[in-house]
Amino acid sequence: MSSACCSNGMACFKPRLEVNSTAGKATNSVSLRRTHNFTAFGKQNLFGGSRFVSFSTFGSQCRNRAKFSPMAVGVRGKEGKPITRAESEESAKGKKIMVIGGDGYCGWATALHLSKQGYQVAIVDSLVRRLFDQQLGIDTLTPIVSIQKRIKRWNQISGKQLDLLVGDICDFDFLAEAFKSFEPEAVVHFGEQRSAPYSMIDRGRAVYTQHNNVIGTLNVLFAIKEFSPECHLVKLGTMGEYGTPNIDIEEGYITINHNGRTDTLPYPKQASSFYHLSKVHDSHNIAFTCKAWGLRATDLNQGVVYGVMTPETAMHEELINRLDYDGVFGTALNRFCVQAAVGHPLTVYGKGGQTRGYLDIRDTVQCVELAIANPANRGEFRVFNQFTEQFSVNDLAKAVTKAGEKLGLEVRAISVPNPRVEAEEHYYNAKHTKLTELGLQPHFLSDGLLDSLLNFAMKYSDRVDMARIMPAVSWKKIGVKPRTDASEVKL
Amino acid sequence: MSSACCSNGMACFKPRLEVNSTAGKATNSVSLRRTHNFTAFGKQNLFGGSRFVSFSTFGSQCRNRAKFSPMAVGVRGKEGKPITRAESEESAKGKKIMVIGGDGYCGWATALHLSKQGYQVAIVDSLVRRLFDQQLGIDTLTPIVSIQKRIKRWNQISGKQLDLLVGDICDFDFLAEAFKSFEPEAVVHFGEQRSAPYSMIDRGRAVYTQHNNVIGTLNVLFAIKEFSPECHLVKLGTMGEYGTPNIDIEEGYITINHNGRTDTLPYPKQASSFYHLSKVHDSHNIAFTCKAWGLRATDLNQGVVYGVMTPETAMHEELINRLDYDGVFGTALNRFCVQAAVGHPLTVYGKGGQTRGYLDIRDTVQCVELAIANPANRGEFRVFNQFTEQFSVNDLAKAVTKAGEKLGLEVRAISVPNPRVEAEEHYYNAKHTKLTELGLQPHFLSDGLLDSLLNFAMKYSDRVDMARIMPAVSWKKIGVKPRTDASEVKL
Numbered sequence: 014m015s016s017a018c019c020s021n022g023m024a025c026f027k028p029r030l031e032v033n034s035t036a037g038k039a040t041n042s043v044s045l046r047r048t049h050n051f052t053a054f055g056k057q058n059l060f061g062g063s064r065f066v067s068f069s070t071f072g073s074q075c076r077n078r079a080k081f082s083p084m085a086v087g088v089r090g091k092e093g094k095p096i097t098r099a100e101s102e103e104s105a106k107g108k109k110i111m112v113i114g115g116d117g118y119c120g121w122a123t124a125l126h127l128s129k130q131g132y133q134v135a136i137v138d139s140l141v142r143r144l145f146d147q148q149l150g151i152d153t154l155t156p157i158v159s160i161q162k163r164i165k166r167w168n169q170i171s172g173k174q175l176d177l178l179v180g181d182i183c184d185f186d187f188l189a190e191a192f193k194s195f196e197p198e199a200v201v202h203f204g205e206q207r208s209a210p211y212s213m214i215d216r217g218r219a220v221y222t223q224h225n226n227v228i229g230t231l232n233v234l235f236a237i238k239e240f241s242p243e244c245h246l247v248k249l250g251t252m253g254e255y256g257t258p259n260i261d262i263e264e265g266y267i268t269i270n271h272n273g274r275t276d277t278l279p280y281p282k283q284a285s286s287f288y289h290l291s292k293v294h295d296s297h298n299i300a301f302t303c304k305a306w307g308l309r310a311t312d313l314n315q316g317v318v319y320g321v322m323t324p325e326t327a328m329h330e331e332l333i334n335r336l337d338y339d340g341v342f343g344t345a346l347n348r349f350c351v352q353a354a355v356g357h358p359l360t361v362y363g364k365g366g367q368t369r370g371y372l373d374i375r376d377t378v379q380c381v382e383l384a385i386a387n388p389a390n391r392g393e394f395r396v397f398n399q400f401t402e403q404f405s406v407n408d409l410a411k412a413v414t415k416a417g418e419k420l421g422l423e424v425r426a427i428s429v430p431n432p433r434v435e436a437e438e439h440y441y442n443a444k445h446t447k448l449t450e451l452g453l454q455p456h457f458l459s460d461g462l463l464d465s466l467l468n469f470a471m472k473y474s475d476r477v478d479m480a481r482i483m484p485a486v487s488w489k490k491i492g493v494k495p496r497t498d499a500s501e502v503k504l
Numbered sequence: 505m506s507s508a509c510c511s512n513g514m515a516c517f518k519p520r521l522e523v524n525s526t527a528g529k530a531t532n533s534v535s536l537r538r539t540h541n542f543t544a545f546g547k548q549n550l551f552g553g554s555r556f557v558s559f560s561t562f563g564s565q566c567r568n569r570a571k572f573s574p575m576a577v578g579v580r581g582k583e584g585k586p587i588t589r590a591e592s593e594e595s596a597k598g599k600k601i602m603v604i605g606g607d608g609y610c611g612w613a614t615a616l617h618l619s620k621q622g623y624q625v626a627i628v629d630s631l632v633r634r635l636f637d638q639q640l641g642i643d644t645l646t647p648i649v650s651i652q653k654r655i656k657r658w659n660q661i662s663g664k665q666l667d668l669l670v671g672d673i674c675d676f677d678f679l680a681e682a683f684k685s686f687e688p689e690a691v692v693h694f695g696e697q698r699s700a701p702y703s704m705i706d707r708g709r710a711v712y713t714q715h716n717n718v719i720g721t722l723n724v725l726f727a728i729k730e731f732s733p734e735c736h737l738v739k740l741g742t743m744g745e746y747g748t749p750n751i752d753i754e755e756g757y758i759t760i761n762h763n764g765r766t767d768t769l770p771y772p773k774q775a776s777s778f779y780h781l782s783k784v785h786d787s788h789n790i791a792f793t794c795k796a797w798g799l800r801a802t803d804l805n806q807g808v809v810y811g812v813m814t815p816e817t818a819m820h821e822e823l824i825n826r827l828d829y830d831g832v833f834g835t836a837l838n839r840f841c842v843q844a845a846v847g848h849p850l851t852v853y854g855k856g857g858q859t860r861g862y863l864d865i866r867d868t869v870q871c872v873e874l875a876i877a878n879p880a881n882r883g884e885f886r887v888f889n890q891f892t893e894q895f896s897v898n899d900l901a902k903a904v905t906k907a908g909e910k911l912g913l914e915v916r917a918i919s920v921p922n923p924r925v926e927a928e929e930h931y932y933n934a935k936h937t938k939l940t941e942l943g944l945q946p947h948f949l950s951d952g953l954l955d956s957l958l959n960f961a962m963k964y965s966d967r968v969d970m971a972r973i974m975p976a977v978s979w980k981k982i983g984v985k986p987r988t989d990a991s992e993v994k995l
Contacts, residue, residue: 185707189984216676216726220719227718227785228711231778235707239984259767260760267772269751269760274931276750278772281758282788287722290792294718294785297773301781305925305979434796440765488796493680493730 114203125325135176256283265396316370316400340485354470363431370400416463605694616816626667747774756887807861807891831976845961854922861891907954
């Protein structure tokens with residue numbers, strides 16, 4: 014096994030060293046489409062050509078080479094045998110993967126990872142996530158550049174081409190053109206409004222979230238049926254679909270013995286925001302189309318993702334991933350690290366006993382790759398629980414406090430009134446063996462990762478808007494009046 | 505107990521007699537609203553004033569007085585004691601009920617029934633169901649008049665006022681106005697696209713169905729939260745949400761013992777059309793809002809409804825209910841009766857072992873009334889399975905064949921290729937005790953009802969379009985191309 018971050022003829026980033034990223038030659042890596050829905054990107058590169066970039070915090074993640082090698086994971090064939098890395102790269106070569114939502118937090122990291130693995134990747138994105146930031150007056154901690162610049166830089170660094178199709182999958186004419194022109198063999202679908210608090214801001218956002226997510230996914234299902242019936246849908250669901258039942262959570266299905274009879278049925282869903290509910294709706298819709306039309310799909314019920322860097326996003330500052338810390342899009346752990354870095358108390362909602370599944374973003378990209386390399390069968394609706402460890406919010410607060418103190422930060426956690434409606438103390442035991450069986454090599458939460466993430470947050474701490482850290486949306490207070498002013502979006 | 509159809513000072517219809525329906529005086533019973541979304545109705549009555557109407561087929565339904573008395577059902581208070589009819593009427597008096605979708609098959613019958621019981625009823629309807637008929641070139645067997653004429657006639661016959669608010673609940677401005685002006689104490693929500701085949705015609709109809717149903721219901725939930733938080737939502741779901749599991753179907757929830765632990769969770773859903781799926785989505789959304797906002801809701805998972813007359817719709821030909829027999833909106837039993845009446849073979853889909861719950865439309869109106877009279881508690885999401893008997897398609901074909909032959913009809917059943925994707929032989933045992941516990945007195949399927957329904961179909965047989973009887977929509981062949989020509993809507 015080799016370390017993906019320091020090989021392959023790409024710029025090698027050593028811990029805490031300045032690195033000159035001049036590998037690759039600039040070419041126009043973006044396909045311009047003539048369809049009216051596709052937006053051409055600007056050709057200027059405001060940051061100029063190659064430049065020195067300090068990615069000092071990446072070092073601590075890179076030290077454990079065995080862990081940090083998503084390229085080296087065993088991908089198993091239908092016979093269940095792990096295939097070699099060479100075989101994996103061979104099978105990836107040229108395989109066309111459409112990454113819907115490829116400009117987002119998980120999507121961007123995944124698109125680059127798949128591109129590096131040899132897949133031919135097209136990003137489909139409406140870029141509306143960037144509009145949400147503008148409308149709410151929030152911003153990623155990290156200074157991300159435009160998708161067009163990102164793609165150009167990736168081409169310069171890696172020599173790989175990424176297609177970009179800018180449009181809304183709720184617009185079927187656009188999506189149909191995208192399918193017909195790109196002819197994907199797999200579609201990775203991250204293209205949804207992904208924030209529970211956003212879906213609870215006001216009626217408009219609740220309706221937007223369910224419409225956008227449910228209809229967008231319906232359109233993807235129809236596009237696959239019509240244009241690429243062999244195409245494998247890899248859909249991002251969420252562990253939040255299950256809620257917090259008092260029994261073990263299984264992966265998608267549960268065998269029930271009832272009144273002397275037995276059946277294996279979809280696991281009951283108890284989602285707790287309009288966002289989480291939209292994913293429940295998607296899961297039901299996808300399951301039906303697998304049965305009725307023989308589509309092949311994998312629903313990745315993902316836990317809360319933390320971390321910001323993958324080997325690919327770390328290659329250049331213009332490839333940097335977004336990192337949300339605000340009360341609407343920020344998620345636990347990432348938000349705690351930013352809070353610790355800027356001297357803001359860690360905001361534990363309520364009692365802090367809320368337990369969920371978590372995973373490193375480097376495992377997100379691994380899991381998606383594993384799903385693609387081991388596709389579902391025709392007619393199969395497969396569900397994987399995509400996380401590596403369970404933590405309570407209090408567990409995370411303690412870990413961040415400890416890691417922060419090691420770096421000389423004064424960290425304290427406070428309990429704030431829980432803006433959500435959720436159990437704050439509950440049983441939680443969710444299974445997650447299917448991806449491990451396919452070869453997932455987890456990056457467990459480590460002091461190194463926390464140290465890296467805290468350093469990262471400290472580096473960009475001047476970009477933090479302290480007024481945006483507190484929880485901003487109440488599950489109970491949501492109303493029908495549109496909250497048009499960003500300043501209104503607070504408790 | 506008295507017979508509702510032959511008392512109350514209203515016109516009394518005796519079996520097979522011509523009846524002069526002159527009770528009540530014509531007044532304008534429709535509230536005209538100034539909101540731009542409300543459409544005023546025409547004041548002309550093309551059918552003139554009172555006229556003789558022959559409702560001969562109603563007789564056989566009326567003979568069993570004990571069964572045919574929805575007004576006399578026991579409505580139980582919180583203490584579980586059945587309350588008297590007088591008490592029931594007293595509690596109904598003036599209570600404001602909004603019936604969304606009140607121009608439809610179940611909605612119209614329910615609106616009249618509730619109005620007769622003393623409730624103050626407002627019908628909210630976009631009338632889009634009538635547009636579907638126009639667009640697909642289909643029509644109800646029965647000659648229904650406009651909603652405005654229906655309401656005027658009801659006022660003339662009964663002396664009761666029905667408000668009419670014409671608009672689309674997906675338009676929140678309209679719905680908000682409707683809530684603010686009417687201030688409902690309960691909302692009965694039939695206002696959804698209700699045909700599984702319609703949702704499977706093409707991508708556009710699939711998307712329309714899910715958007716219309718899910719967003720409409722979300723709007724209703726928000727309107728209740730904002731304007732009438734005490735209001736009880738009585739939502740029409742479907743038994744089709746459950747699919748055909750190999751274990752007993754419970755009412756909404758199932759207690760699961762798993763790995764040594766126990767929890768009572770939402771019953772797993774396996775819907776089999778985009779329409780049925782939309783109801784699954786609704787159920788999840790409603791359950792969440794009951795928990796998060798303390799709304800009170802009853803989900804009536806209704807079986808297949810048959811029959812056409814209720815005591816109220818039978819009072820005048822202009823109060824007649826719609827009866828759909830076509831391949832898109834026609835449902836089993838009703839469709840079989842029309843087929844038998846016009847000499848068309850009964851179309852059994854596939855093997856005919858498909859078993860479902862069924863109920864008489866007179867029980868639909870009873871069940872809704874029982875739910876209203878016994879509201880859910882704040883925060884409670886209650887699920888009732890609303891049907892009275894289980895039948896397989898073959899059972900129904902046999903029953904209609906037998907009843908038809910008694911009337912001298914030559915009836916034969918044929919198996920046609922199943923346009924749906926569904927199990928044709930399966931276990932099916934669904935619980936349905938909760939409405940019975942509240943006092944439901946079922947109208948079981950009888951020779952009398954079949955005789956009545958066949959006679960009804962024979963009366964209007966000249967309105968049947970034979971070309972519209974066969975199944976018209978294939979679950980597997982649905983595509984993205986809009987089917988704009990009605991003649992295209994066939995297998």
